[in-house]
Amino acid sequence: MKTLLTLLAVTASLTLNSIAADAPVNSECPVCHKDARLIFRSNTKDGRVIFATAECKEKFDKTPGKYQVKKK
Numbered sequence: 001m002k003t004l005l006t007l008l009a010v011t012a013s014l015t016l017n018s019i020a021a022d023a024p025v026n027s028e029c030p031v032c033h034k035d036a037r038l039i040f041r042s043n044t045k046d047g048r049v050i051f052a053t054a055e056c057k058e059k060f061d062k063t064p065g066k067y068q069v070k071k072k
Helices: 002-021 054-062
Strands: 037-044 047-051
Touching: 037 054, 047 054
Parallel strands: none
Antiparallel strands: 037 047
């Protein structure tokens, strides 16, 4: 039982650290300026960027320099 609780605590800690490290840098889509959703995301040199739609993500991925990401 003690081993199981230790394993659960370690797993929870690693999961929380992973979530914090992957937090997006924006809340507004840089392409259409609507509320962004976590499901549509790309990693950039500045961090994880999220988008409103799959089409917005595709546009950004093709020409990332064209769009300015407003950080939180």
